[in-house]
């Protein structure tokens with residue numbers, strides 16, 4: 001029997017979203033579906049999951065409304081899985097993941113893939129802009145404020161999902177942002193980075209905000225330093241203590257978290273409203289970040305984008 005624990009943490013749409021999909025396998029499956037892969041066997045090959053794990057996560061994603069399973073048609077051995085409105089809207093987050101991945105990792109096979117925006121017919125690159133002033137959104141130009149839903153979330157969590165790190169040597173041809181998933185497919189790691197964007201940078205602060213064991217927290221912070229997401233800076237000499245700051249590579253994850261938060265505000269909401277409000281400092285408006293085509297400037301929708309090799 002899984003151990004049930006009750007947690008009370010500050011309400012956060014990112015945290016709520018990660019409760020549902022902050023698992024390596026779920027993220028990998030969604031990545032496959034975004035790419036247009038929709039059969040069990042193709043996902044098996046693409047994700048590297050075992051049959052049992054894949055079935056388990058597909059059922060989970062289906063029950064949570066991320067995937068729609070198509071009834072088996074004549075002559076079709078296995079069902080197909082398709083995006084729903086909920087996962088279609090998460091696609092923007094997937095695009096931001098891809099932008100980060102391409103900036104920091106070179107995958108020749110992948111780098112040759114073009115994204116085509118069907119609406120304008122052009123090869124494009126996604127960009128995140130403020131819908132009010134149409135300027136690109138920098139992490140240093142956004143402030144955080146308490147929203148009406150800035151309360152505590154109490155929830156029952158089960159330690160039911162464990163996932164090992166993906167082996168870097170495993171070759172999966174059709175993956176768009178495996179390195180990002182490898183990093184953020186662990187809930188604690190993702191939550192620590194999200195807190196860093198809120199200005200938290202000390203071990204004790206992270207520990208106060210997250211119901212995580214100290215050894216796990218120490219391990220994740222070390223990982224984030226090794227991966228070049230955080231750098232350490234001494235803030236006390238005796239005894240020597242360090243705090244953690246986002247590097248450029250870490251800061252560049254901002255669009256990923258902003259789109260995840262906006263999505264969580266819509267799909268993982270409660271009647272209290274949004275826990276956190278963002279403001280675009282340079283224009284003064286509440287931030288509504290849109291993911292747009294750099295060719296025509298239109299907002300990108302999953303069903304209007306395809307990949308060309």
Ligand SMILES: [Zn+2]
Nearest residue numbers: 130133280283
């Ligand atoms: Zn603006």
Ligand SMILES: [Zn+2]
Nearest residue numbers: 117120293296
């Ligand atoms: Zn376009």
